Amino acid sequence: MSKQRLVHPAFAQQVIERHGFSLKKQLGQNFLIDANILGKIIDAAAVSSEEGVLEIGPGIGTLTQELAEHAGQVVAIEKDDRLISVLFDTLQTYSNVHVEHGDVLDVDLKQIFATWFQGRKVSVVANLPYYITTPIVMRLLEERLPLHSIVVMVQKEVAERMAAKPGGKDYGALSIAVQYYTRPAIVCKVPPSAFMPPPNVESTVIQLQVLSKPSVHLKDxxxxxxxxxxxxxxxxxxxxxxxxxxxxxxxxxxxxxxxxxxxxxxxxxxxxxxxxxxxxxxxxxxxxxxxxx
CATH class of the missing domain: 1.10.8.100 (rRNA adenine dimethylase, C-terminal domain)
Incomplete structure (x- = not known):
């Protein structure tokens, strides 16, 4: 099977129709179909063939395909069991992709790292489900996983809170938690038209450079x-x-x-x-x- 890119809307639509797949709004299923935005995500992640990537919520595999072209190993965690067969179809030509069926808030992430990423520098790159963005990001950070960076697409307001500085309305507990573990930087804004179907919110790609040690010294x-x-x-x-x-x-x-x-x-x-x-x-x-x- 030729490596047809899912970033092309017509092909993505064919795949969805072929599998009789229907989107679930409660799972935040909006699939990226903008090649320009996809390129910006890949550039921000800057992964090489020697590195590993953890993707959360791969959907039909649009971003996964591009990551597989750049990284040495990709592990994609997908919660929706209906998408496992779709991903088997769209990713079957990539030998460096493993699809893990499960909920990222429940799976044993340390075991996944030990099994699939030994000796590799690892980044998280994902279009996160917006309804559970914060719990996912905080789990990745609080588990002290050996991560190099996190490049994720999130709701615009959430990205702004993560990167906010003291004194503004966006600055709060999330800002402090994220900046305790990482150095955040906004990569780009993403319009609803970049997705199929278009969401009701604006999106932003944010890069979180994981610090080798927390940004401040704490006694407790x-x-x-x-x-x-x-x-x-x-x-x-x-x-x-x-x-x-x-x-x-x-x-x-x-x-x-x-x-x-x-x-x-x-x-x-x-x-x-x-x-x-x-x-x-x-x-x-x-x-x-x-x-x-």
Whole structure:
């Protein structure tokens, strides 16, 4: 079978019709059919024949085909059992592709890495299902997988939150979590017309360069993320008020004020004004304070 590219809409439509496949909106199935955008994703991923790629939600295999042309090994995780036979059809000419049937939130990712990517530098490249983008990205990062980079297509607003800087409306707990583990950069915006069928939202490709070690030093990582979450619990409230009403801290208002003063944070500040380093200083100081109570 010749390697016909699924990025051509007519061929993609033929494949869908041949398999009698119907799209499920609840699974976020919108297939990329824009060769220009596909090229930008491949360029941003910059994978070589010596490297491995993990793809999540390959759909009918449009991006998978292009990745297979560049990478040494591709593993594509697909949840929808109806697509497994489609992928067998569209990817059968590629010997360097393995399709894993399962939910990326449930499969043993470390085992997949050990089985398929030994000795290879690995990147994640994917058009993520928008309804579970954040849980997927956070699982990839929190498991401390040996990843080089993550290049993903996500909803525009989510990409903007991941890359946001302190002080803006997009800056929040997701910004801090992503920037703790990675260095984010927007690659390009993607119009709905780049998909079949067109989604109701705008999309963005974002690159997350995974850091060799977290961007800030923490004495207690769990405490850090609890403090971050609490600080954004009610965005219009000051840090003092948000932290005061956080059960896990069990600190008085006076104690919180003392801690904020120790790290040179104004008592009127809100969470959205603090940098990643500010949050690290705050959580480390809270940790030290609680050790001496």
């Amino acid at each position: 990582e769990a405490l850090f993320f609890q403090v971050v979450k609490a600080s954004f619990a009610q965005r219009r409230k000051t840090l003092v008020n948000n932290l005061l009403h956080t059960p896990f801290l069990t600190l008085t208002k006076e104690q919180i004020q003392d801690i904020l003063a120790a790290v040179h944070i104004d008592l009127r500040q809100r969470g959205e004004t603090l940098s990643l380093q500010d949050f690290a200083n705050l959580s480390n100081t809270i940790y030290n304070y609680k050790q001496h109570l």
